[in-house]
Amino acid sequence: MRSPALRQVVPNADPREAHVAAMIDHLRRHLIAAQDRDERFHAIFLDRRNAYLGDAGFGTGCGPSLSLRMRELFARALELGTAGIVVAHNHPSGHCRPSQIDIAATRRLQAVGAALDIELLDHLVITREAVFSMRAGGLL
Template identity: 55%
Template sequence: MFGGGAQASEQRAGAMIAYLRDIVLAPPTRFERGHAIFLNRESGFLGEAACGIGTMTTLAIRMRTLLGEALRRDAAGIILAHSHPSGHCRPSDCDIAATRRLHEIAQALEIRLVDHLIFTDDAVYSMRAGGLL
């Protein structure tokens, strides 16, 4: 996913997951929190941006703002992450619908939605690995 050998790639992916976990699970943990990482064509780090803080059960991500930031950075890829303070790591129907819509719009802009990760205190769910992207 991030270039280099398989072991180096796994280490980078693990470090990125740990980094995103720390961000989206930062206090106050009773609200859903979103964050995005922007990648270049070689999957290198270009930057990041908070995507907001929602309620206990929802997070409204403004796609226009998120994709505008990706375009401003000339990003080729986005990794999106958000927390589920409820402790349920599976995506909600709203999460799935919003992710699919973001994927379609990003694709039209030649930006790849690499993954959408959902974090709880003790788990992480990858929408890509789960077949939802």
């Protein structure tokens, strides 16, 4: 089952850019809530050809921090036959740069995924105004 947001098309755009823009819009809708001060975490599961398999939220933090239970994330990934994951979380502060805790958690996600033959494709930090890609930023 495909999410309508992940099938969104931007006219006259490179199809890959349109796909990424649709994915970010989809994640932003799940992560950013009006007047919300809590961090949220969401994952998109993809097959070997990067086709959409599903997505799900994996918790809400209390204030500016988030506790992630990797067991639930990877259990869902294995259930779907996932080959790659894009994960994202929001920064309610509006500051898009990842913290040292974010970077350490990303490396841990990457290591656990690698042990299960699931590639962490990217970890996005999303705010109302911007998105930081850990892959593009050289942190993954």
